[in-house]
Amino acid sequence: xxxxxxxxxxxxxxxxxxxxxxxxxxxxxxxxxxxxxxxxxxxxxxxxxxxxxxxxxxxxxxxxxxxxxxxxxxxxxxxxxxxxxxxxxxxxxxxxxxxxxxxxxxxxxxxxx
Amino acid sequence: xxxxxxxxxxxxxxxxxxxxxxxxxxxxxxxxxxxxxxxxxxxxxxxxxxxxxxxxxxxxxxxxxxxxxxxxxxxxxxxxxxxxxxxxxxxxxxxxxxxxxxxxxxxxxxxx
Numbered sequence: 275x276x277x278x279x280x281x282x283x284x285x286x287x288x289x290x291x292x293x294x295x296x297x298x299x300x301x302x303x304x305x306x307x308x309x310x311x312x313x314x315x316x317x318x319x320x321x322x323x324x325x326x327x328x329x330x331x332x333x334x335x336x337x338x339x340x341x342x343x344x345x346x347x348x349x350x351x352x353x354x355x356x357x358x359x360x361x362x363x364x365x366x367x368x369x370x371x372x373x374x375x376x377x378x379x380x381x382x383x384x385x386x387x
Numbered sequence: 388x389x390x391x392x393x394x395x396x397x398x399x400x401x402x403x404x405x406x407x408x409x410x411x412x413x414x415x416x417x418x419x420x421x422x423x424x425x426x427x428x429x430x431x432x433x434x435x436x437x438x439x440x441x442x443x444x445x446x447x448x449x450x451x452x453x454x455x456x457x458x459x460x461x462x463x464x465x466x467x468x469x470x471x472x473x474x475x476x477x478x479x480x481x482x483x484x485x486x487x488x489x490x491x492x493x494x495x496x497x498x499x
Contacts (some may be wrong), residue, residue: 278429307486319477319490326486365429373437374445375417375479375488379429 276301276370278378286384287356294341295351296380297366303327307369308349308376313380314362322364325349356385389413393478393491394439400498402469407464408494410478416489418481419461421475424448430477436461437483468498 287293299308304315310322325333325340333340341350353360365372366378394409412419415486420435422445432445434453450472452464461480465472475495481488 280429309486309488317475317493319479321487321489324486367430369488373481373483374432374435375420376432376446377422377430377480379427 276368276376278368280366280378280381282381284382284384286386289358289385290355292352292354293348293356295364297298297349297351297378299347299349299368301368301370303365305371308342310351310365311365311367311368314360322332323351326336336344356362358387361385383384391478391480391489391491395494395495396492397495400496402468402470402498404468405466405467408476410461410463410491411459412480413459414480414489415458416480417483419455420479421453421463422477422479424477425474433463471496472496473498
């Protein structure tokens with residue numbers, strides 16, 4: 275079974291600073307996708323960014339970028355220029371060949387002014 | 388655009404009662420899944436489906452049944468609710484080959 279690990283405790287980040295959220299995964303599949311989702315206090319799941327295992331370039335979406343290191347099996351999320359609205363829980367997820375999308379336990383981020 | 392619609396949003400059940408959480412999507416997605424979210428546990432996969440008539444168990448299937456008679460609907464049934472099933476439940480759908488899964492708003496279930 276696939277395993278997603280997010281081990282950082284709750285993080286405080288100063289507004290306008292960058293923050294990196296760590297995610298490591300374990301799979302024997304050759305083809306898979308990696309995702310990050312944001313869950314604000316309102317509870318909805320918001321898709322942020324996707325990286326395919328065969329993508330050579332790191333994915334970027336606006337202020338979000340994914341630092342993909344395939345050999346190390348890591349897919350860290352970088353949020354640049356943090357905003358107060360970035361305060362949320364962030365989940366790393368992986369879609370293996372079985373298409374059973376699996377999630378990590380999440381990282382709590384609090385942006386302070 | 389309705390997307391993924393879950394009903395109800397909130398529900399309180401007594402131990403031993405049964406109920407069905409509804410999930411419907413209007414995007415013609417093949418893949419649909421049910422997750423439960425508990426504090427400190429992330430989202431755990433309960434059941435999923437890769438198409439009408441095809442379902443399979445996820446990580447935590449015990450106490451839950453599903454069926455997929457149409458592409459649009461994927462109901463989750465609790466046959467005999469237990470306090471351990473108190474959780475927030477999310478339904479998600481995705482197109483085959485797509486890079487994004489779409490989530491419903493969630494159902495907060497409390498079993499007393």
